[in-house]
Amino acid sequence: MAGTGDIALKMASDDYPTRRKEAARWLRKTVGVVVAKDLPAEPSEEDFLQGLRSGMILCNLVNKLQPGAIPKVVEAPSAVFNEPDAEALSAYYENIRNFLVAVEDLGLPTFDFDDLEEGGDFSKVVDCLLALKSFSDWKKLGGSGSRKFSGSKSSPSAKSFNRRNSEPSMTPLSRTQSVGSDKSFDTLDQSGNASDANEESDSGPLFTIVCDLLEDKEEEDIPIIVENILNKLTEEFENRLVKRIQRVSLVTSHGLSTTETPRTLSEAIKEQERLAREEQERLEREEQERIAREEQERLRKQQEEEERAAREEQERIKRHKELLEERERLRKMKKEDRERAKREQQERIKREKELRAQEKAARKEEERMAKEQELRNTLSTAKIGVQSMQKDYLEEADNLGKQVRSVCQAAAGYKKVLEENRKLYNQVQDLKGNIRVYCRIRPFLPGQENCVTSVDYIDDDTVTVIVPSKSGREGRKASMFTKVFGPSATQEDVFADTQPLIRSVLDGFNVCIFAYGQTGSGKTYTLTGPSDLTPETMGVNYRALKDLFLISEERKDDMSYEISVNMLEIYNDEVRDLLVTDGIEIRNGAQKGMNVPDANLVPVTSTDEVVNLMNLSKKNRAVSSTDTHDSGSRSHSFLTVHVFGKDLTTGTKIRGCMHLVDLAGSEKIDDSEDEAAHVSKSLSAFGDVMVALALKSSKVNYKSCKLTQLLQDALGGQAKILVFVHVHPDLDEALETVNTLKFIERFSTVEGGAGKSGEVRELKEQIALLKAALAKKEAGEGQSQELRTSASLQELSTNSPRKGDLEDDSIDDSDDNAGKAKNPSAKQPAQSPAAKKAAAGAAAPKVAKQQTAVDSKKKKGK
Structure with missing residues (x-):
C-alpha cells in the first residue's frame, strides 16, 4: 500500500519531467549512444515514446543488466523516421512483450502496451526505467542489503524474483530474510540459552514468536521463513544435546561408581x-x-x-x-x-x-x-x-x-x-661615342666607414687615386672617363646614361654593356643589384629589360617584336649554357646572328620571365672564393637579349642584340688561384680587341679567346659599346685599382668613334693632378704654392711632356710635399669634399688657361 501511495504522489508531483530526463540520461549511458541513437539526451515525452516504441532499446537495456534475459531482440525499423507497417508493429510488440516478461521475472514494476501509445500513462514507463536503474545500482553494490525501488509497486512477479534469487545460496541466515526474522532468530537464541537450565521448557513462547513473525508477511514469503526457523531449531536442538552429553561426561568424571x-x-x-x-x-x-x-x-x-x-x-x-x-x-x-x-x-x-x-x-x-x-x-x-x-x-x-x-x-x-x-x-x-667608358667608385660597406680610401679626387669625368710606392711615399694617378659616378651615385643615376642605348636595340643595332673590375668592386651589383631586390636597387640588367619591353609596347601599332634571351658563361675558356648546364661550341656566322646556335634560346614577354631565368642562371654560374672576396665569380657571364622586329606596314625586318656581360675579376694571377690565368688571358685579349676597335683598325683579332669570339658580331660594325669600370675604395687595394685604370686607359679615349689625340688626354690628366695638388696644399702652402702651380702651368702650355715623365714628376712632387708634412711617416688622407671644392675654386683661373691651350691645339689638329 505504501508503494502505491508513493507512485500516486510522484505522478502528481512537479518533478516528473526531471525524472523523465534522469531516466533518459541513464538509459543512453547504459546502452550506449549508438544503440540509443533514436533517443535524444533530454527528450520530450513524445520523443521518448517514439524512441522506445520499437522495444529494441528496452531489450538491449535488460540484456545489459541481466545478460541473456532476452535471447532474441527482433530487428525493426525505427519509429522516429518511418511510419511503421504491420510487420514492423508486430516486431515492436514482440520486443515489448519480451521486455515486460523479463522485468516481471526480475520482480520489478512493469507497464502496459497501451502506455507506449498516444494517450497512455507514460509515467509508468518512467517508473519502470527508474526501478531498473535502482536494480542496477543494487547489483553494483554486490547484491547486499535490502532492495528498495523508488516508485515501484508491489507485484507477485517482484516477490517471485526474491525467491528465485535466494534459492541457489540458501542458508540458515539467507540474504532474503527480513530484519524481523533476524530479530526473531536472536530471540530464539536467547530463549534457547535461557532454557539451557530447563530442558523441558514449554513451547508456548516459540509458537508466539513464530506467529508474531508470520503475522505481517506475504503468503509467498512464509515457506522461506518457516524453513529458516526449522533450520534454526534443528541447530539449537543439536546444541542442547551436545551440552547435555557434556554434563553427563562431567558427572562421570567426578566419580560416579x-x-x-x-x-x-x-x-x-x-x-x-x-x-x-x-x-x-x-x-x-x-x-x-x-x-x-x-x-x-x-x-x-x-x-x-x-x-x-x-x-x-x-x-x-x-x-x-x-x-x-x-x-x-x-x-x-x-x-x-x-x-x-x-x-x-x-x-x-x-x-x-x-x-x-x-x-x-x-x-x-x-x-x-x-x-x-x-x-x-x-x-x-x-x-x-x-x-x-x-x-x-x-x-x-x-x-x-x-x-x-x-x-x-x-x-x-x-x-x-x-x-x-x-x-x-x-x-x-654615335657622336656621343661608340665606345663609352664609365667609372663607378664603390662605397665602403657597412662597418668599413673608418677605412682609408685610395680615391683622392673625383669630378664629372676624372678620378685621381693614391699610388703607394715601396719607399712609403704616396703618388697620384689621374684617369679620365666618359663619366664618373661617385660612391653616392644610385642605380637610377647609373642607368640614366645607359637608357638611350635601349632604343637603339629596337632600331636594329647591337649594344654591348660590360662590367669590369677586380673581385669585390661592385660589378655584379651594378648589373643586377643586391640579393634582396627593391625598385630602387635594381641593376642595369633589370632596368634595361623593363625599358625594352616598355618601348616595344609603345610601338606595337607600328612594329611587331619577338624578344628572346639566352644566358651563357665562359669558365676556364669553355662556353657553358647557364640554362641547361651543358657545354656548347661557338660558330661564327651562324643564322639569326647567334654565334652559339646550340644555346637555349627562350622567348620572353615580360621582365618577370627574364628575372626567373636569371635566378636559374645564378645557381649554375661558377663561383669560388678568392683572396679578395669570399664568393667572387671566376667566369664571364652573358645575358643576351635578341630582338626580331617587323614593320607592320612595309614588312621590313630588323634584328638587334643587347649583350649584358659581367666580366670575371681582373686581379693579378699572383693574387688569386690558378684559374685566374684563363681570366687574365681572356681580359687581355678583350683589351686588344677594344683598342683595335677604338683605332678603327681594319684587322681585329677576335679569335684569340672565346670571350671576343663570342662577341664578334656584337662588337663589330655599328655596335655601341659601354664599359663600366669599377674602383675598389680600400687603400689596401690601390695597386689592383691602378692596374684596372691602366687597362681601361688603352681604349677609354675614344669619342664619336675616333681616338683622341694622346696629347689632349695627357693634358687633361695633368689638369686633374694639378687640381688634386692644389686642393691638398691649400691649407699649408699659401702664396709659394700658388707660384709653383703657375710655373707648372706655364711650362705645361709651352711643352707637352710625355705621360711617363709627367707621372714621375707628379709622384716626386707629391713625395716632396709629403716629406714636408709634420708627420713624415703617416699617410696623407684624402681631402674632404669641402676642401676639394675650395681647392678647385682656387685653381680655376689656371685651369681655364690650360683648357684654352688644349682647345687651340685641337683646332690646329683639325
Whole structure:
C-alpha cells in the first residue's frame, strides 16, 4: 500500500519531467549512444515514446543488466523516421512483450502496451526505467542489503524474483530474510540459552514468536521463513544435546561408581535423540505437506494469473491488430486519394499544355503571315534602296580611291621620316661615342666607414687615386672617363646614361654593356643589384629589360617584336649554357646572328620571365672564393637579349642584340688561384680587341679567346659599346685599382668613334693632378704654392711632356710635399669634399688657361 501511495504522489508531483530526463540520461549511458541513437539526451515525452516504441532499446537495456534475459531482440525499423507497417508493429510488440516478461521475472514494476501509445500513462514507463536503474545500482553494490525501488509497486512477479534469487545460496541466515526474522532468530537464541537450565521448557513462547513473525508477511514469503526457523531449531536442538552429553561426561568424571548411572544416561540420551528425530521428522513432514499445499496453491494462482494475462495479451493483440488494420485501411485510402489527385493533376496539366500548344500554333501562323507580308514590303523597298545605294557607292568608291592614294603617299612619307629619325637618333648616339667608358667608385660597406680610401679626387669625368710606392711615399694617378659616378651615385643615376642605348636595340643595332673590375668592386651589383631586390636597387640588367619591353609596347601599332634571351658563361675558356648546364661550341656566322646556335634560346614577354631565368642562371654560374672576396665569380657571364622586329606596314625586318656581360675579376694571377690565368688571358685579349676597335683598325683579332669570339658580331660594325669600370675604395687595394685604370686607359679615349689625340688626354690628366695638388696644399702652402702651380702651368702650355715623365714628376712632387708634412711617416688622407671644392675654386683661373691651350691645339689638329 505504501508503494502505491508513493507512485500516486510522484505522478502528481512537479518533478516528473526531471525524472523523465534522469531516466533518459541513464538509459543512453547504459546502452550506449549508438544503440540509443533514436533517443535524444533530454527528450520530450513524445520523443521518448517514439524512441522506445520499437522495444529494441528496452531489450538491449535488460540484456545489459541481466545478460541473456532476452535471447532474441527482433530487428525493426525505427519509429522516429518511418511510419511503421504491420510487420514492423508486430516486431515492436514482440520486443515489448519480451521486455515486460523479463522485468516481471526480475520482480520489478512493469507497464502496459497501451502506455507506449498516444494517450497512455507514460509515467509508468518512467517508473519502470527508474526501478531498473535502482536494480542496477543494487547489483553494483554486490547484491547486499535490502532492495528498495523508488516508485515501484508491489507485484507477485517482484516477490517471485526474491525467491528465485535466494534459492541457489540458501542458508540458515539467507540474504532474503527480513530484519524481523533476524530479530526473531536472536530471540530464539536467547530463549534457547535461557532454557539451557530447563530442558523441558514449554513451547508456548516459540509458537508466539513464530506467529508474531508470520503475522505481517506475504503468503509467498512464509515457506522461506518457516524453513529458516526449522533450520534454526534443528541447530539449537543439536546444541542442547551436545551440552547435555557434556554434563553427563562431567558427572562421570567426578566419580560416579555405579554402573546403572551410565546406562540410565545413555538410554535417556538415546530416548531423547529418538524423540527429537521423530519430532523433526514429523515437523518436516508437516512442513513438506504445507509447502506442497502452498506450492499447489501458488501454482494454481500463477496459472490463473498467466491465463488471465494471456487472455489480456490476446485481447491487446487483437485490439492492436484491429488498430493496424484500421491504420492500413486509412493509409490505403490516403494513397488512393493521392493517386487520384495526381491523375487529375496530370490530366489538367495535359489539357493546359494542349491548349497552350494550340494557342502558340495560332500565334505562330499569324506571325508568319505578318512577317511574310512585311518581307514582301521590305523586298520591294530594298530593291529601290539598293539601286539608289549602288549609284551612291560608285561615287563614294571613286572618292575613296582618290583619298587612299593620297593617304598612301602620306604614309610613305611618314615611314621615310620615321626611318630618318631613327638614323639621326643613332647618329647622335654615335657622336656621343661608340665606345663609352664609365667609372663607378664603390662605397665602403657597412662597418668599413673608418677605412682609408685610395680615391683622392673625383669630378664629372676624372678620378685621381693614391699610388703607394715601396719607399712609403704616396703618388697620384689621374684617369679620365666618359663619366664618373661617385660612391653616392644610385642605380637610377647609373642607368640614366645607359637608357638611350635601349632604343637603339629596337632600331636594329647591337649594344654591348660590360662590367669590369677586380673581385669585390661592385660589378655584379651594378648589373643586377643586391640579393634582396627593391625598385630602387635594381641593376642595369633589370632596368634595361623593363625599358625594352616598355618601348616595344609603345610601338606595337607600328612594329611587331619577338624578344628572346639566352644566358651563357665562359669558365676556364669553355662556353657553358647557364640554362641547361651543358657545354656548347661557338660558330661564327651562324643564322639569326647567334654565334652559339646550340644555346637555349627562350622567348620572353615580360621582365618577370627574364628575372626567373636569371635566378636559374645564378645557381649554375661558377663561383669560388678568392683572396679578395669570399664568393667572387671566376667566369664571364652573358645575358643576351635578341630582338626580331617587323614593320607592320612595309614588312621590313630588323634584328638587334643587347649583350649584358659581367666580366670575371681582373686581379693579378699572383693574387688569386690558378684559374685566374684563363681570366687574365681572356681580359687581355678583350683589351686588344677594344683598342683595335677604338683605332678603327681594319684587322681585329677576335679569335684569340672565346670571350671576343663570342662577341664578334656584337662588337663589330655599328655596335655601341659601354664599359663600366669599377674602383675598389680600400687603400689596401690601390695597386689592383691602378692596374684596372691602366687597362681601361688603352681604349677609354675614344669619342664619336675616333681616338683622341694622346696629347689632349695627357693634358687633361695633368689638369686633374694639378687640381688634386692644389686642393691638398691649400691649407699649408699659401702664396709659394700658388707660384709653383703657375710655373707648372706655364711650362705645361709651352711643352707637352710625355705621360711617363709627367707621372714621375707628379709622384716626386707629391713625395716632396709629403716629406714636408709634420708627420713624415703617416699617410696623407684624402681631402674632404669641402676642401676639394675650395681647392678647385682656387685653381680655376689656371685651369681655364690650360683648357684654352688644349682647345687651340685641337683646332690646329683639325
